[in-house]
Amino acid sequence: MEIIITRSIEAWLLPPGGLLLVFILGFYLLQKHKRFGLTLFGAALLSLYALSTPFVAHRLLAWAESYPALTPEVSNAEGAQAIVLLGGGRYSGAPEYGMDTVGMEALERVRYAARLHRQTGLPIIVSGGAPLGEATTDAILMRDALHEFGVTEVWLEDQSRNTAENARFSKDLLAQRGMNKAYLVTHATHMARSVWAFERAGVAVIPAPTHFLSLRDPALPAHFQWLPDAGALQSSRIALREQLGRLWYWVRY
Numbered sequence: 001m002e003i004i005i006t007r008s009i010e011a012w013l014l015p016p017g018g019l020l021l022v023f024i025l026g027f028y029l030l031q032k033h034k035r036f037g038l039t040l041f042g043a044a045l046l047s048l049y050a051l052s053t054p055f056v057a058h059r060l061l062a063w064a065e066s067y068p069a070l071t072p073e074v075s076n077a078e079g080a081q082a083i084v085l086l087g088g089g090r091y092s093g094a095p096e097y098g099m100d101t102v103g104m105e106a107l108e109r110v111r112y113a114a115r116l117h118r119q120t121g122l123p124i125i126v127s128g129g130a131p132l133g134e135a136t137t138d139a140i141l142m143r144d145a146l147h148e149f150g151v152t153e154v155w156l157e158d159q160s161r162n163t164a165e166n167a168r169f170s171k172d173l174l175a176q177r178g179m180n181k182a183y184l185v186t187h188a189t190h191m192a193r194s195v196w197a198f199e200r201a202g203v204a205v206i207p208a209p210t211h212f213l214s215l216r217d218p219a220l221p222a223h224f225q226w227l228p229d230a231g232a233l234q235s236s237r238i239a240l241r242e243q244l245g246r247l248w249y250w251v252r253y
Contacts, residue, residue: 003131003161006248013244014237015051019044051236052228054220060239061214065188067195067207076120078206081179082155083120084170085113085146086163086186086194087128087138100136102145105187105211110142112210113185114149122183123153127170131161163194163245164253167201174203183208189238193246200253213238 011017026040050056088105091097102110113124124146128138139158146154157173160166174180181204186194188209198205213235 010241010244014240015048015233019048049228052233053226054229054232055225057232057235058214058216060236061189064192064239064242065212065214067188067191067209069212070208074116074119076122080122080181080183080206082174082182083113083116083122083124084182084184085109085124085126085142086166087142088187090138090141100134100141102141106138106142107145108211109185109187110145110149114146114151116183116185116208117151123155124151125155125157125170125173127157127160127166129158129160164197164249167197167203171201171203180204185210188212189242193242193249196246197249
């Protein structure tokens with residue numbers, strides 16, 4: 001139930017839903033408060049344009065992606081004892097597989113965790129339950145994907161429904177094995193909130209972010225940075241969602 005509520009709130013606070021509400025409010029106020037209504041219209045339109053430009057989107061993403069990538073060759077000099085891989089969603093009812101499988105974001109994380117495993121030899125904890133009551137947990141889907149990458153030393157944490165629970169239940173799994181330090185694999189935009197959750201749960205983590213969305217295409221002409229683009233609006237939404245998520249976790253947990 002909590003995930004349904006939070007996603008509903010996100011839909012109406014973040015773009016484009018939040019801007020749509022401002023448009024509606026501006027229209028409603030036009031009759032009695034014309035100047036204020038027009039101001040809201042203008043603010044919503046300007047915000048929609050700004051958030052749809054690569055220039056603004058890249059800067060919001062850079063703000064969200066506060067942890068740098070590890071060096072390409074990882075030696076584990078920091079003394080990590082495991083790799084914790086956070087779930088990133090699923091591809092439900094995939095017709096070409098005949099079942100659910102990992103989604104695009106989860107697959108990106110799985111691939112990088114498999115690389116870290118090959119470099120360090122550390123076991124991987126896959127963390128993710130079935131937040132919407134699915135028959136198969138995210139952890140099982142990620143484990144199966146890791147097997148396809150040749151990784152067999154995988155431990156399941158399949159009860160969590162959000163990042164805070166990822167941290168709490170992964171801590172229990174680590175503690176059962178006498179461990180307290182791990183590489184943490186998730187998307188670069190999601191890393192700051194994840195580190196906060198794990199450190200609050202008492203787990204020492206080494207951030208191992210993947211998929212940096214803030215990297216600019218060097219071949220993109222400069223003036224293209226100011227052209228509205230649906231992908232840029234989605235990127236802005238991702239960055240703003242993380243900031244909203246950090247605020248919510250600070251209040252909630």
